[in-house]
Amino acid sequence: xxxxxxxxxxxxxxxxxxxxxxxxxxxxxxxxxxxxxxxxxxxxxxxxxxxxxxxxxxxxxxxxxxxxxxxxxxxxxxxxxxxxxxxxxxxx
Amino acid sequence: xxxxxxxxxxxxxxxxxxxxxxxxxxxxxxxxxxxxxxxxxxxxxxxxxxxxxxxxxxxxxxxxxxxxxxxxxxxxxxxxxxxxxxxxxxxxxxxxxxxxxxxxxxxxxxxxxxxxxxxxxxxxxxxxxxxxxxxxxxxxxxxxxxxxxxxxxxxxxxxxxxxxxxxxxxxxxxxxxxxxxxxxxxxxxxxxxxxxxxxxxxxxxxxxxxxxxxxxxxxxxxxxxxxxxxxxxxxxxxxxxxxxxxxxxxxxxxxxxxxxxxxxxxxxxxxxxxxxxxxxxxxxxxxxxxxxxxxxxxxxxxxxxxxxxxxxxxxxxxxxxxxxxxxxxxxxxxxxxxxxxxxxxxxxxxxxxxxxxxxxxxxxxxxxxxxxxxxxxxxxxxxxxxxxxxxxxxxxxxxxxxxxxxxxxxxxxxxxxxxxxxxxxxxxxxxxxxxxxxxxxxxxxxxxxxxxxxxxxxxxxxxxxxxxxxxxxxxxxxxxxxxxxxxxxxxxxxxxxxxxxxxxxxxxxxxxxxxxxxxxxxxxxxxxxxxxxxxxxxxxxxxxxxxxxxxxxxxxxxxxxxxxxxxxxxxxxxxxxxxxxxxxxxxxxxxxxxxxxxxxxxxxxxxxxxxxxxxxxxxxxxxxxxxxxxxxxxxxxxxxxxxxxxxxxxxxxxxxxxxxxxxxxxxxxxxxxxxxxxxxxxxxxxxxxxxxxxxxxxxxxxxxxxxxxxxxxxxxxxxxxxxxxxxxxxxxxxxxxxxxxxxxxxxxxxxxxxxxxxxxxxxxxxxxxxxxxxxxxxxxxxxxxxxxxxxxxxxxxxxxxxxxxxxxxxxxxxxxxxxxxxxxxxxxxxxxxxxxxxxxxxxxxxxxxxxxxxxxxxxxxxxxxxxxxxxxxxxxxxxxxx
Numbered sequence: 001x002x003x004x005x006x007x008x009x010x011x012x013x014x015x016x017x018x019x020x021x022x023x024x025x026x027x028x029x030x031x032x033x034x035x036x037x038x039x040x041x042x043x044x045x046x047x048x049x050x051x052x053x054x055x056x057x058x059x060x061x062x063x064x065x066x067x068x069x070x071x072x073x074x075x076x077x078x079x080x081x082x083x084x085x086x087x088x089x090x091x092x
Numbered sequence: 093x094x095x096x097x098x099x100x101x102x103x104x105x106x107x108x109x110x111x112x113x114x115x116x117x118x119x120x121x122x123x124x125x126x127x128x129x130x131x132x133x134x135x136x137x138x139x140x141x142x143x144x145x146x147x148x149x150x151x152x153x154x155x156x157x158x159x160x161x162x163x164x165x166x167x168x169x170x171x172x173x174x175x176x177x178x179x180x181x182x183x184x185x186x187x188x189x190x191x192x193x194x195x196x197x198x199x200x201x202x203x204x205x206x207x208x209x210x211x212x213x214x215x216x217x218x219x220x221x222x223x224x225x226x227x228x229x230x231x232x233x234x235x236x237x238x239x240x241x242x243x244x245x246x247x248x249x250x251x252x253x254x255x256x257x258x259x260x261x262x263x264x265x266x267x268x269x270x271x272x273x274x275x276x277x278x279x280x281x282x283x284x285x286x287x288x289x290x291x292x293x294x295x296x297x298x299x300x301x302x303x304x305x306x307x308x309x310x311x312x313x314x315x316x317x318x319x320x321x322x323x324x325x326x327x328x329x330x331x332x333x334x335x336x337x338x339x340x341x342x343x344x345x346x347x348x349x350x351x352x353x354x355x356x357x358x359x360x361x362x363x364x365x366x367x368x369x370x371x372x373x374x375x376x377x378x379x380x381x382x383x384x385x386x387x388x389x390x391x392x393x394x395x396x397x398x399x400x401x402x403x404x405x406x407x408x409x410x411x412x413x414x415x416x417x418x419x420x421x422x423x424x425x426x427x428x429x430x431x432x433x434x435x436x437x438x439x440x441x442x443x444x445x446x447x448x449x450x451x452x453x454x455x456x457x458x459x460x461x462x463x464x465x466x467x468x469x470x471x472x473x474x475x476x477x478x479x480x481x482x483x484x485x486x487x488x489x490x491x492x493x494x495x496x497x498x499x500x501x502x503x504x505x506x507x508x509x510x511x512x513x514x515x516x517x518x519x520x521x522x523x524x525x526x527x528x529x530x531x532x533x534x535x536x537x538x539x540x541x542x543x544x545x546x547x548x549x550x551x552x553x554x555x556x557x558x559x560x561x562x563x564x565x566x567x568x569x570x571x572x573x574x575x576x577x578x579x580x581x582x583x584x585x586x587x588x589x590x591x592x593x594x595x596x597x598x599x600x601x602x603x604x605x606x607x608x609x610x611x612x613x614x615x616x617x618x619x620x621x622x623x624x625x626x627x628x629x630x631x632x633x634x635x636x637x638x639x640x641x642x643x644x645x646x647x648x649x650x651x652x653x654x655x656x657x658x659x660x661x662x663x664x665x666x667x668x669x670x671x672x673x674x675x676x677x678x679x680x681x682x683x684x685x686x687x688x689x690x691x692x693x694x695x696x697x698x699x700x701x702x703x704x705x706x707x708x709x710x711x712x713x714x715x716x717x718x719x720x721x722x723x724x725x726x727x728x729x730x731x732x733x734x735x736x737x738x739x740x741x742x743x744x745x746x747x748x749x750x751x752x753x754x755x756x757x758x759x760x761x762x763x764x765x766x767x768x769x770x771x772x773x774x775x776x777x778x779x780x781x782x783x784x785x786x787x788x789x790x791x792x793x794x795x796x797x798x799x800x801x802x803x804x805x806x807x808x809x810x811x812x813x814x815x816x817x818x819x820x821x822x823x824x825x826x827x828x829x830x831x832x833x834x835x836x837x838x839x840x841x842x843x844x845x846x847x848x849x850x851x852x853x854x855x856x857x858x859x860x861x862x863x864x865x866x867x868x869x870x871x872x873x874x875x876x877x878x879x880x881x882x883x884x885x886x887x888x889x890x891x892x893x894x895x896x897x898x899x900x901x902x903x904x905x906x907x908x909x910x911x912x913x914x915x916x917x918x919x920x921x922x923x924x925x926x927x928x929x930x931x932x933x934x935x936x937x938x939x940x941x942x943x944x945x946x947x948x949x950x951x952x953x954x955x956x957x958x959x960x961x962x963x964x965x966x967x968x969x970x971x972x973x974x
Contacts, residue, residue, distance in 0.1 A: 043124045046117045046263050074124040081120035081204070 114264030158399025315465025467518030653678025693743025695803020903953020
């Protein structure tokens with residue numbers, strides 16, 4: 001099984017860009033597992049939440065599992081409130 | 093609802109879905125924000141709102157054609173500046189309040205997406221207010237303004253939104269439904285992602301909000317009565333009423349509607365109104381006005397009059413008034429449909445009523461209040477506090493404004509210290525969920541974090557305890573003008589009363605009151621009190637066993653507090669600190685109670701308990717209160733030297749049961765433990781000796797002390813399930829209390845030492861420790877054992893050996909009670925035992941079935957095993973006679 005990892009930048013614009021382009025690119029070209037590393041991210045905004053929802057949709061259609069690493073509890077709660085948390089796996 | 097929704101097109105539904113989706117996302121993102129974030133955004137919004145106050149007021153006037161520009165500017169400023177003044181220092185994220193003394197912390201959680209309906213009367217100010225509240229509390233809002241005010245509201249929201257987003261708020265935090273319709277509102281009110289509906293508007297919107305099944309803050313209509321009472325400062329009252337009723341042309345729903353004026357000041361008040369620009373209508377004008385501004389069909393105000401100037405209304409209905417008329421005043425003679433102007437009028441028309449008395453005034457105010465304004469606002473002008481209090485008692489209003497204008501007063505923060513708001517909760521009278529001025533706390537889920545707290549405990553004992561041989565001689569230290577010795581005839585015959593008499597100073601008049609040797613009856617107590625009164629006693633000496641001392645305790649209670657209702661005082665309770673009844677602290681007579689016990693078991697000479705038999709009602713009444721504790725206890729072994737062997741055994745085991753139960757009670761403490769443990773050691777050592785050698789002075793003395801020490805423990809820690817079982821069994825089969833306790837004891841020890849089926853709630857205990865405490869007892873007694881279980885087993889065996897040694901029957905069956913008879917009794921015994929308060933301090937909560945099991949264990953009896961003589965207790969305290 002292939003595992004790819006991607007560091008998500010803290011800057012909101014770069015975060016959305018990374019999710020929309022790099023992460024989507026990795027999803028499209030591989031199978032297995034995509035680890036998105038949120039260690040440096042303190043907060044997500046609406047655009048990032050939207051990008052993550054799109055990613056989750058793409059992952060559903062492929063056979064790739066998306067793992068979020070280092071997500072803080074505030075972001076986790078926002079994902080729960082958006083009913084998105086169950087679409088990802090989480091790694092401390 | 094279905095009908096309403098069917099008129100929504102797919103496009104419209106998609107549009108509304110989009111608004112909800114934006115709001116839901118924004119609310120989720122917002123949940124990550126800190127207090128600093130929201131405070132920064134709120135401040136910027138407030139400044140923007142202040143900056144645009146006049147612009148927004150102009151838009152509101154232009155669109156709604158209601159009210160006055162100048163007042164709408166003020167409203168917008170109150171909605172921003174005053175609201176900010178209230179919220180600026182209030183935490184709204186995370187911990188918002190702490191109560192360290194109660195171990196409680198309040199933590200704020202946002203609600204999520206709020207659907208908010210706003211009114212035509214205060215359009216922009218309400219939007220500004222709600223936007224500030226929402227950001228302060230990290231919520232998102234979808235606004236649905238009144239259809240005739242949505243453009244100005246949308247603009248107010250836009251200003252707030254753009255400022256908020258510029259300063260970091262999530263996109264989509266506010267949205268506004270364009271050209272909102274009733275089906276839009278219905279759709280949004282029922283949307284699963286809307287968490288709260290905040291409906292400030294007409295009764296229809298409020299009703300729909302509450303009907304949606306969602307949590308809702310609906311606020312209702314008003315009909316503000318005003319009582320202008322003769323002691324009021326009239327000049328101030330008249331100016332305040334005009335200021336309030338004409339503010340924004342009367343569009344605030346808290347504004348004055350009917351002023352009820354005392355007869356004595358009525359004419360003067362009307363003159364003052366007229367002098368300041370009001371037009372006082374005559375009868376004909378009042379009728380004309382009523383027909384014009386009130387819909388004769390519905391009895392409600394005509395919408396075209398709402399928010400209009402007095403002169404315009406007058407002109408429209410053909411009244412001739414001065415061009416600078418501010419207010420139209422219409423005298424009315426009653427409230428109801430025959431008096432159209434007695435309803436809510438959101439325009440500068442004010443009804444007045446002349447009243448002949450305070451009672452009539454209150455009645456009319458209440459009538460106005462109930463004519464469409466329940467729960468909203470009421471006003472009183474008076475300097476009579478008693479009348480203000482009466483008015484407040486009877487009027488159903490969330491806000492009762494005193495000596496100030498109703499509308500501006502109700503808004504809060506200007507004339508008083510109420511919370512500034514643009515949304516008035518009207519309580520259940522108005523069909524609302526709150527009477528509050530709606531504020532930021534209504535936009536939060538407040539979580540209470542409650543830490544475990546330790547209840548205050550105590551160790552209360554009589555003032556003085558004299559012990560050892562001839563301790564009775566200490567009576568000489570207690571001067572008395574008149575002493576009554578309460579005892580029983582048997583003890584008197586034995587010469588024990590004479591021993592007591594010899595120690596009382598010779599000059600003290602003494603009377604002996606001999607009562608039957610049985611649990612005291614009410615009649616005996618009443619006769620005793622009469623004797624105390626006759627003797628004008630200032631000292632009671634109770635000489636006897638538990639029954640005599642209990643009787644004396646109750647006599648003292650009734651003598652000192654004749655009003656004491658014994659039946660009420662015997663009411664059951666779970667926690668003495670929270671009990672319903674309070675014992676009287678009477679002062680009818682001052683009397684000292686000295687208790688001298690003639691048995692070594694009950695410890696009644698130091699306990700706060702007393703048992704009384706109510707023969708008339710066929711019941712036993714147990715009284716418990718520290719005020720019952722004797723003032724002085726004398727523990728003198730000379731009074732127990734002649735106790736028969738059986739009584740020695742029964743009372744000695746009673747004492748042991750007290751100590752063992754207090755030791756594992758959920759109310760036990762280091763203070764009670766020390767007494768309980770010591771009493772247990774003394775009983776194991778001295779009871780066998782006192783039983784075998786009744787003349788052994790030391791053994792008698794130590795058993796007498798042990799009974800008192802055990803009583804000190806259970807007076808404060810209480811007893812347990814053993815007593816509950818023994819009370820039921822002893823009463824049914826006429827078995828003495830001590831013997832009944834003894835028959836249950838080994839089985840209860842094993843029961844409490846096992847893992848409970850059900851734990852007893854016990855905030856003062858950190859873990860289940862009964863078995864461990866029994867193990868400590870086993871160690872103290874030197875019983876050996878390597879494990880807790882082993883030590884407990886040794887304690888049970890040692891207890892059984894002690895029972896054998898003092899010739900306690902091995903089982904209930906050994907008493908000659910047949911299995912059939914006992915089996916018939918068990919269901920009743922279980923019921924009675926379960927009703928007994930004693931077990932409520934037991935470490936293990938007994939189930940009904942377990943009580944039956946314990947009764948049957950006691951029936952079958954303890955194991956037949958005979959062991960070696962009792963192990964010697966640790967002897968480190970031998971020097972102290974222990």
